[in-house]
Amino acid sequence: MEIRYLSRADVESLNVSMKEVLEAVDNGFRLKGLGKTEMPPKPGVHPREDCFIHAMPAYVREVESAGMKWVSGFPSNIAKGLPYITGLLILNDPDTGLPIAVMDCAWITAMRTGASAGISAKHLARPDSSVAGILGCGVQARTSLMALVETLPELKQVRCNDLYPESTKKFIAEMSEQFSSLEFIACDNPAEMATGSDVIVSATSILKDAKPPLDESMFNEGALAVSLDYDSAWTSGAMTAADKFVSDDINQLLSTKAQGHFFGGIPDEISADLGELAAGLKPGRENDSERIFSMNMGIAVDDMVTAKVLYQRAGEMNIGVMLPL
Ligand SMILES: NC(=O)c1ccc[n+]([C@@H]2O[C@H](COP(=O)([O-])OP(=O)(O)OC[C@H]3O[C@@H](n4cnc5c(N)ncnc54)[C@H](O)[C@@H]3O)[C@@H](O)[C@H]2O)c1
CATH class of the missing domain: 3.30.1780.10 (ornithine cyclodeaminase, domain 1)
Incomplete structure (x- = not known):
């Protein structure tokens, strides 16, 4: 053996x-x-x-x-x-x-996490989405962008922000070499990153006492927010303002919430999980103005x-x- x-x-x-x-x-x-x-x-x-x-x-x-x-x-x-x-x-x-x-x-982990962001975009982003915002320019952000390139055919611009400007720069240097047709913008703060973004992927540190830098005003009409970092990047107000709230696994979301540290601010109604969307059991995006939130915790x-x-x-x-x- x-x-x-x-x-x-x-x-x-x-x-x-x-x-x-x-x-x-x-x-x-x-x-x-x-x-x-x-x-x-x-x-x-x-x-x-x-x-x-x-x-x-x-x-x-x-x-x-x-x-x-x-x-x-x-x-x-x-x-x-x-x-x-x-x-x-x-x-x-x-x-x-x-x-x-x-x-x-x-x-x-990096590739399947990026892929999950890509699958969220496939079902939940506007098909004409051309601007992606990236908050937290680390490993998962890199693979998420690789997947968005595959699933968003109109993608043209990537707006990036990291706590450390050096990390934003490094991300842009590496990713612009891989995707030379995309325009990369280094943003000074999260609000600038969110401006005009059709899809925002957040991949910052998951912290119990996080002070989320993204609020409802940064969640544009018709946009998709994909959170890879639990509820560390977006405020409760932003999450409850979503027209649809989706997760990669509702069971896991609710069980993590029950442990007490995370997800206190998620809406009561979870519209679907990504499995139901991929199997065609529930609709994804239904119009161009919906604000949709995809909470991808990562599943086995x-x-x-x-x-x-x-x-x-x-x-x-x-x-x-x-x-x-
Ligand atoms: N959902 C999933 O399936 C899944 C899978 C793997 C990792 N993760 C999570 O994704 C996150 C990123 O993981 P990684 O491997 O890319 O880590 P990483 O260290 O490579 O990148 C994280 C980046 O986020 C930046 N950052 C931290 N807080 C920030 C803030 N408030 N604003 C802007 N930038 C900030 C850091 O400076 C760093 O560059 C972690 O929270 C990790 O737990 C989720």
Whole structure:
């Protein structure tokens, strides 16, 4: 009995594209909407203030992917020059339960999180959306932009703001090299970033006592807000002002709210989850003036479908190290 171990470098060497991850994640959401997934709300431990280590198990039928991600998020790592998000993912054989692979999960997390923002845009942004706003110019912001480029055919301008102007600059330098046809604007503050933005993705630090920099006045008519950072970026007023409030998993949203630290200000009515939209069970955007909020907390189904693509590719290319169980 052996497992395939894939380091971060191994995972990256597989050259799986954002387009492939978007397809896998969209299919995962569709299967979730059809009730073909098993995914309990994620439990976690919290060794330090504002830090988490979460266990994220899921089984996705049809794709036949089962396993668990064990992922850490430590905002204090930014000052130490360490990544905010690190962790490992275990895949199991759904027939026997045997572990078949262990892999670094930072790439998976970044790509599937970006893809979830892209899927939100696919269903919930105005099709003519041409301006994207990015708050928090880190890892998840980069992959979110990669996904928005795939799902918003009219995208022309990207307005960026980070707490640290150097991070905004670095983001623009890197992303403008990748997407040379887009115009990038470094914004001095969140309000300037939001001006004229059709889609705003927030990927700042998740903080229990956050002072959200984005309020209702920055949520433009017809815009889509995608939050990857819980309720740290947008005020309660902005969230309750949304015409539709969507999440990637309502169960997880309500269970996290019940733990007491987050989501006190979310509206009582959650319109849909992304699975229901991907499966065509509920409508996405219905007109050009709706303000829609998508709270994407990150779900294990997204991880498992992405990990399956990597596992198969690694087998084909014989990448990684086989280790005895
Ligand atoms: N929803 C999901 O699926 C998911 C998945 C992974 C990470 N996350 C969350 O996404 C967030 C970003 O993660 P990352 O890996 O990109 O981290 P990162 O450290 O690479 O980037 C975060 C960036 O946000 C900036 N920032 C922090 N507070 C800000 C503020 N108030 N205004 C503007 N900029 C601010 C930081 O300076 C940094 O550049 C974290 O909160 C993380 O927990 C969510």
